[in-house]
Amino acid sequence: MSEDAGSVVTAVERLYAGEPADAPGGAGGERFFLDDLTVGQRFVSATREISKARIMSFASEFDPQPFHLNEDLAQASFFKGLAASGWHTAALTMRLLVDGGLPLAGGLIGAGLEMEWPRPTRPGDMLHVESEIVAISPSKSRPDRGIVTARGETRNHRNEVVQIMTVKLVVMRKS
Amino acid sequence: MSEDAGSVVTAVERLYAGEPADAPGGAGGERFFLDDLTVGQRFVSATREISKARIMSFASEFDPQPFHLNEDLAQASFFKGLAASGWHTAALTMRLLVDGGLPLAGGLIGAGLEMEWPRPTRPGDMLHVESEIVAISPSKSRPDRGIVTARGETRNHRNEVVQIMTVKLVVMRKS
Numbered sequence: 549m550s551e552d553a554g555s556v557v558t559a560v561e562r563l564y565a566g567e568p569a570d571a572p573g574g575a576g577g578e579r580f581f582l583d584d585l586t587v588g589q590r591f592v593s594a595t596r597e598i599s600k601a602r603i604m605s606f607a608s609e610f611d612p613q614p615f616h617l618n619e620d621l622a623q624a625s626f627f628k629g630l631a632a633s634g635w636h637t638a639a640l641t642m643r644l645l646v647d648g649g650l651p652l653a654g655g656l657i658g659a660g661l662e663m664e665w666p667r668p669t670r671p672g673d674m675l676h677v678e679s680e681i682v683a684i685s686p687s688k689s690r691p692d693r694g695i696v697t698a699r700g701e702t703r704n705h706r707n708e709v710v711q712i713m714t715v716k717l718v719v720m721r722k723s
Numbered sequence: 724m725s726e727d728a729g730s731v732v733t734a735v736e737r738l739y740a741g742e743p744a745d746a747p748g749g750a751g752g753e754r755f756f757l758d759d760l761t762v763g764q765r766f767v768s769a770t771r772e773i774s775k776a777r778i779m780s781f782a783s784e785f786d787p788q789p790f791h792l793n794e795d796l797a798q799a800s801f802f803k804g805l806a807a808s809g810w811h812t813a814a815l816t817m818r819l820l821v822d823g824g825l826p827l828a829g830g831l832i833g834a835g836l837e838m839e840w841p842r843p844t845r846p847g848d849m850l851h852v853e854s855e856i857v858a859i860s861p862s863k864s865r866p867d868r869g870i871v872t873a874r875g876e877t878r879n880h881r882n883e884v885v886q887i888m889t890v891k892l893v894v895m896r897k898s
């Protein structure tokens with residue numbers, strides 16, 4: 549087993565022992581159980597760049613539409629310039645959340661979500677996510693967990709919102 | 724310009740000329756404008772496999788949580804076995820839709836969506852998408868387009884639903 553896998557084992561062992569776990573690859577700060585969260589609580593992620601090369605390679609695998617693949621074609625399209633696939637913006641948002649942007653003790657396990665993309669993500673955009681806890685519902689049937697609703701805005705370096713996601717997450721209680 | 728980009732140019736030129744366009748990489752069948760669609764209309768995509776190697780590499784870039792990265796750790800987790808990131812299932816669903824699974828003449832441009840993952844996607848699952856048109860709303864302010872609501876179920880080879888997505892799409896009218 550590699551060193552990397554070893555550190556993941558350690559994180560998971562602590563997680564299932566009910567102790568705060570470091571995010572794999574994350575900053576390793578405090579991690580929150582259901583009981584630690586309050587409605588209105590806010591979290592801000594680190595920042596990551598979305599590059600033109602990755603926009604095109606992601607799109608060529610998952611969303612091969614002209615406006616994600618070719619600048620000239622994108623210029624003439626609905627998007628009026630090269631735009632990342634919304635799924636690329638969503639996936640990068642997830643990475644920012646996993647890396648400490650939404651530091652939940654049991655990891656980020658989504659049960660369902662709503663999402664919109666109010667404007668395109670462009671090559672070279674520096675993205676971060678601002679999240680707010682909007683609801684907390686302990687489970688009636690499973691006393692060890694609950695559902696937390698979080699609203700996350702993914703913003704570019706001009707502070708424009710490129711994605712709004714409201715997600716229901718399975719969150720463990722302290723036990 | 725590569726041959727590949729050339730074929731994309733051709734597709735977009737036809738698209739903006741108002742003629743049916745082949746999906747890049749797709750089967751090249753009929754493409755539907757707003758006026759061609761009816762509520763209740765159904766489409767079925769091709770099938771693609773989601774491999775264990777790609778589940779792990781996708782997760783290591785976008786969703787580096789133990790249950791997406793390591794089989795032993797996944798076995799002990801919420802998912803009770805290695806599971807694809809929901810964002811990987813979503814991205815592969817998009818590829819199936821772009822490749823002819825939801826053949827809209829202007830391409831697939833999402834304005835917003837709801838999504839849930841009722842069960843995990845597993846290594847080796849063969850996925851396809853079954854879509855149904857559930858609403859059609861011509862735009863009042865933009866006579867050249869409208870919003871189509873489609874509900875897509877992503878199913879594995881056991882015909883179990885792994886993702887349900889209801890998406891609002893910008894669809895052009897014939898003109």
